[in-house]
Amino acid sequence: MVTQGRVLRGAALAAALVLGVSACGSSDSGSPDGGAGNTPAALEGVGPISFVTGKDLSGNLQNQIDEWNKSHPDQQATLIELPEDADAQRQQFVQNAQTQSDAYTVLNLDVIWTAEFAANQWVEQLPESEFPLDKLLPTTVETAKYFDKLYGVPVDSDGGLLYYRKDLLDAAGLTPPTTWAELTDACGKIQPTNPGLQCYAGQFEKYEGLTVNFSEAVNSAGGVVVGEDGKPNVNTPEAKKGLDFLVEGVKSGQIPAAARTYKEEEGRRAFQAGELLFHRQWPYQYAKASATDGSSQVAGKFAVAPLPGLDGPGASTLGGHNYAVSKFAKNKKSAVDFIKFLVGEDQQRANLEKTSKAPTWAALYDDPALVEKFPYLVELKKSIEKAEKRPAVVKYQEVSTAIQSAVYDAMGGTTSSEDALKSLQGKLEELTKQ
Amino acid sequence: MSTTTEAPPTPSPPPPRQSRRAGAGRLAAALVTPTMLVLALVVAYPVLAAFRLAFYQKKDGIDPETGLLEQGETFVGLENFTDMLVGDAGDRFRNALFNTTSFTVVAVSIEVVLGVLMALVMHRAFKGRALVRAAILVPWAVPTAIAGLLWRWIFQADGVVNKVLDLETPILWTTDGFQAWVAVVIADTWKTAPFIGLLVLAGLQVISNEVYEAAKLDGASPWKTFWAITLPLVKPTLLVAVLFRILDTLRMFDLPFTLIGPGKDATDTITVIAYEEAVKFGKYGPASAYSVFLFLYVAVVAFVFVKLLGADVLGTRAGKKGR
Structure with missing residues (x-):
């Protein structure tokens, strides 16, 4: 029996050796060049389509699809849900494109993927005249463009907000800070009487959120990460001031050390536990921090304001999603009609009411009934209108990883912000050269 | 005739x-x-x-007019391998190689000591032995990715470990640095020492009781008995267990990835950076080069281990002795 066991283990060893290295998929060998002029080829084909999106946490998507299906019996849409994690979603979209499968028709893409998907010709160029783009917030439409061509239609947006403890600021007779200096002052006045209260946190773990927070800091100090011309420009005094806001914050304790492990949810827990005076966060926190079931210690005690900057209000980084049409799908005309249906005012209103997702339809932000229900809409519109998109580069994943590396090390104190930016500039030039 | x-x-x-x-x-x-x-x-x-x-790279030229990417791949010879050893990507790779190796050496050493101790405890006859055996094996039964998440929870800034240590400034285990490396070693030890324990226990059970009785009659101390009898007799099984752990740890992916997160210099292993290159960046060339290197590295380590220590992986020893 022992011998048999050994033989089995030997076989297992051989298999383990081999499997260890064979986990790599094969790459796509390339598709014939689809002639892309300035006017997109007409998208044709009517029939059933699929709508592929990250996990639908709201539960409203199926309702929307049912409504479409009722009025389009010959163009039934089916919902395909991918994992909640954005990286996992992207991985599946990419694999679908590499195998040129027609399983996915309409894709729900994160705004940061536009350049990559467009440049690889995984998504179709869309005819601008087909969509009510002038009714949407202009900054969100920009996120769907690559080399001045439209590759998606923005359907929800996201902008950073400064959550603050209104009760504490009111008690100290302060208004929400519009500059970083005011933020520091406010902390200096309020913290001494509130032991255990930390000043400021954002998303500083080494992941996409750090790229977002760094870009915001740089933009808010008047700098750029990657300019309009597609060239990186981070080795500047403005960018240094932006990075220093984060680096000095950690050094002085204005940003608690623990915040370097925060993603969205860790930070939200800290804010809801009443441990943070200021918190840079997305709109989704508003509903959760307002919960009165005991999960939030700060319900009714906080409010939101635009992000502060160096000399005045800062600029948020733009989040959100665009709907795109897969290059390899059938029934592309149905896909365009389906996107038109979802992006319309009625659907966006219903979606906002049910899911509190930030719409792209500009007029919804000024609707009194909605503003009463979602008080943060006023600040959010300001945030999104002023927001900057993240670098629109093909190798976005590598660019973002390089940014995270540089910023994470600088915030950890292992490199100076000057050196970090200098070497980051070199890496970004390498990654964006054409 | x-x-x-x-x-x-x-x-x-x-x-x-x-x-x-x-x-x-x-x-x-x-x-x-x-x-x-x-x-x-x-x-x-x-x-x-x-x-x-491993000998190809995806083309990544961009048409300046349309912004579209060139399609297809080019043969680059040994470039993926030379990039791996020198240059910017080289730093990252050498760092990952060092992590992979240091995890293997340190974690497996600790696991061997603890695993043998566990086996000795499990081997003794006492009341509740079945319960102890089951309890020791629980970590081995937990999927590694889940274990990684559980440990992340334990090691987070306001987690159990920091509560227990009760330091002035809590240790940020999951931030990049030596502490992250330690966290991975702890979690890996917790997870796989029972594996060694289990295999060694099997080895202990085939040692005849008479040998121990003889030792007792000769007045050998328990310490002497362990070194002179238990260890040599359990060595063949132990070596196989250790070899398995070494090969496993060289391929370690789940713990650094889920417990600390990718992109941390202190814990990125070769498999983690290969995953990043392939899945995140779509660069299958360098990723394959890393994998091929790891394949050869694992093969060489296994070969040396078998040759030097005579680990009897394929169960051929008995046959050779018979000749």
């Missing part, structure tokens, strides 16, 4: 045996073929494909 007439038949018996053997050989080949085909498909093909990919 009949011997002359019988001479010819002497060579004749072999032919039928040979043909019977050949027939049996053909039958065996026919029977084994399906298995070999499946193995070729799921083992040989991926390995060869990875080797091929």
Whole structure:
């Protein structure tokens, strides 16, 4: 029996050796060049389509699809849900494109993927005249463009907000800070009487959120990460001031050390536990921090304001999603009609009411009934209108990883912000050269 | 005499045996073929494909007019391998190689000590032994990715570990640095020491009781008994267990990835950076080069281990001794 066991283990060893290295998929060998002029080829084909999106946490998507299906019996849409994690979603979209499968028709893409998907010709160029783009917030439409061509239609947006403890600021007779200096002052006045209260946190773990927070800091100090011309420009005094806001914050304790492990949810827990005076966060926190079931210690005690900057209000980084049409799908005309249906005012209103997702339809932000229900809409519109998109580069994943590396090390104190930016500039030039 | 007439038949018996053997050989080949085909498909093909990919790179030129990417891949010779050893990507790779190796050496050493102790405890007859055995094996039964998440929870800034340590400034275990490396070693030890314990226990159970009785009669101390009897007799099993752990740890992915997160210099292993290159950046060339390197590294370590320490992985020792 022992011998048999050994033989089995030997076989297992051989298999383990081999499997260890064979986990790599094969790459796509390339598709014939689809002639892309300035006017997109007409998208044709009517029939059933699929709508592929990250996990639908709201539960409203199926309702929307049912409504479409009722009025389009010959163009039934089916919902395909991918994992909640954005990286996992992207991985599946990419694999679908590499195998040129027609399983996915309409894709729900994160705004940061536009350049990559467009440049690889995984998504179709869309005819601008087909969509009510002038009714949407202009900054969100920009996120769907690559080399001045439209590759998606923005359907929800996201902008950073400064959550603050209104009760504490009111008690100290302060208004929400519009500059970083005011933020520091406010902390200096309020913290001494509130032991255990930390000043400021954002998303500083080494992941996409750090790229977002760094870009915001740089933009808010008047700098750029990657300019309009597609060239990186981070080795500047403005960018240094932006990075220093984060680096000095950690050094002085204005940003608690623990915040370097925060993603969205860790930070939200800290804010809801009443441990943070200021918190840079997305709109989704508003509903959760307002919960009165005991999960939030700060319900009714906080409010939101635009992000502060160096000399005045800062600029948020733009989040959100665009709907795109897969290059390899059938029934592309149905896909365009389906996107038109979802992006319309009625659907966006219903979606906002049910899911509190930030719409792209500009007029919804000024609707009194909605503003009463979602008080943060006023600040959010300001945030999104002023927001900057993240670098629109093909190798976005590598660019973002390089940014995270540089910023994470600088915030950890292992490199100076000057050196970090200098070497980051070199890496970004390498990654964006054409 | 009949011997002359019988001479010819002497060579004749072999032919039928040979043909019977050949027939049996053909039958065996026919029977084994399906298995070999499946193995070729799921083992040989991926390995060869990875080797091929390691010599290619995806084109990444961008058309300045349309912004569209060039399609296809180019043959780059050994560039993926030279990039790996020198230059910017080289730093990252050498760092990952160091992590992979240091995890293996340190974690496996600790696991061996703890695993043997566990086995000795499990081997003793006492009340509640079944319960102890089951309890020791629980970590081994938890999927590694889940264990990684559980440990992340334990190690987070306001987690259990920091509550227990009760330091002035809590340790940020999951931030990049030596502490992250330690966290991975702790979690890996917790997870896999029972594996060594289990295998060693099996080895202990085949040691005859008479040997111990003889030692007792000769007045050997428990310490002496352990070094002179238990360890040598359990060594073949132990070596196989250690070899398995070494090969496993060289391929470590789940713990650094889920517990600390990718992109941390202190804990990125070769598999983590290969995953990042392939899945995140779509650069299958460098990723395959990393994998091929790891493949060879693992093979060499296994070979050296078997040759130097004589680990009897394939159970051939008994046969050799018989000769």
